[in-house]
Amino acid sequence: MTSPPGFDAVLEAVRRAFAADDGAPAATAVRPLAPAEVAAVLGDHVALAVTDRAVLADLVPGAAITGAIAVAADGGRHGALVYTTAATGATPAALAAAIEAATADLAGTVRRLRSEAAVLDALHSTGRELTAQLDIDRIVQDATDAATKATGAGFGAFFYNLVDEFGESYTLYTISGVPREAFARFPMPRNTEVFAPTFDGTGTVRSPDITKDPRFGKNAPHHGMPEGHLPVCSYLAVSVLSPTSGEVLGGFFFGHPEPDRFTARHEYLAEGIAAYSAIALDNARLYERERNLATELSRSMLPVAPPTPGLDVVTRYLPAATGSKVGGDWFDVIRLPSGATAFVIGDVVGHGVTAATVMGQVRTAVRSYARLELPPSEVLRNVSELIGGLFGESFVTCFYAVHQPSDGTLRYANAGHLPAIMIRPGEPPEQIGEALAQPLGVGSVFPQRTTGFPAGADLVLYTDGLVESRTRDLTLGIEWLLAGIPGLLTAADLGTAWDKLVEELTGGRHDDDIALIHVRHRGEDAP
């Protein structure tokens, strides 16, 4: 361990100060002290004459010490004992006192800077933890806990504003330091004179005794704190302001039953945590907004399946229940001028608003080419070329099938999408269109197949969210889906049966979109 700068010079000066009775320099020795020894021998002192025989015998066994001074440096991380065995005058105590006096200011400054650094460290790590989260509930509770601890408050509360899906704003709160029940009986704080600066975002309020504040106790019915409220004397309240919009996101309130507990330092810390909380809440709100927007966008672009003569069509679109992967899946059911019906299911790689808007355009493109009654292979080829030009490198899987009632056939092509399932009466489910071609945006040739789609048959098109996830292997997922099909076919209500099967297959949580179409060929009113 290297000594801090100047420490050797200090030791040298201390050694020279040891003088024999005749005034000549005495022979001295130096015994370095480990940090634990510094703490034990010196406590908070920078220099101390050591006279305790037992202590000296511990540090330097067997020496007949006549005078010793322990000195510390670098906040106790370094230290040394300077001692002599020569006969000396009574210098050590006086010398130690002189060193103490000379360095007292410095030691105080070092201690203050150290505690400042510790405070900043704590603030910084709180900030990092807060801003790495997108879960609003966790952000507000963690922030309240951290701020209550940092300010030494008896209790802390964070009231924050949220906007619900109908655009109405409402207020929630978290509590730290006392059980939530302690506040459960009270109404939300109103915009009284005491609370106004915090809810209006006009400034921090810090009071040694809020009950003596001229703004306190002005409002009926309570004129102060409601009956049964935890006693608050020291009071500190800080606004949380959105860094992007400037609006007040909420406010931190800290209380302590004794007066004069909150210092400028506590105020500084509370404001720091409030600033980090504001960033974290802003992020969480933006994330939530993006997710809602993508869901909204996807939903708004999905069709209501038109009535199709002779066919029962059940469709489902379930946006990703977790994470931010909403937005890529779509389905479509298109009545064609010739009387045929086209069924489309697809998946755009990507997520959020970008994927949702690409999906919207791809869907429109498929729809347009479909309405021209191009054969399936041509529809997919045209769309693939189109999106290659529109979006550059893209990766869109799509199954496109056309039911031709006149000859009871299904013509289809598949651009890298999962196979469809065809169930003909009396036959086991069959996967059709497996691995026919590469995805749209990747492939250029999309072979087409034709199969019979007689009355009484069922066709199922679906996206990968139904059969695979990080925890479900695709091959197994498809097997499970196929195993679930017979139960569907005999169910009284196909829609309800699908909801149940989706729940079973995904374990109730799907982290990817799910889209599906089930077409049942009733046949009776076919032309």
Add this chain to the structure above:
Amino acid sequence: MSERDVTGDALGDATGSAGSVALESLDGATVLRVAGALDLALAPKLRRLAEHATRLGDRLLVIDLTGVTFLASAGMAELVRAHRGTTASAPLRVVASGRIALRPLELTRLVDELAIYPSLSEALVR
């Protein structure tokens, strides 16, 4: 040289295990070893390292999917990009053995286009 970067789920996406991509140079080839779920969360990392790999100027880029537990479309899109993309200078070889990686590549017919090897040692053969 070795560089490892793990994409965590710190931002609330708590499902399943996080994936990782590690870059190393082996025998004049840049090898990107992918482990865990190669999905939307990990795809950008694979893209960045694949682009970084092309700047290293090695003779070959190998993307090793042996440790992949889930290959989503987003991951396959990155394979196509590394193979065809304008930044792709070295030829791409993909290591995939089990059905977890192979099945999605078959369904999308990417097996027709990508050079796929059953093991890293075979992919590194000159």
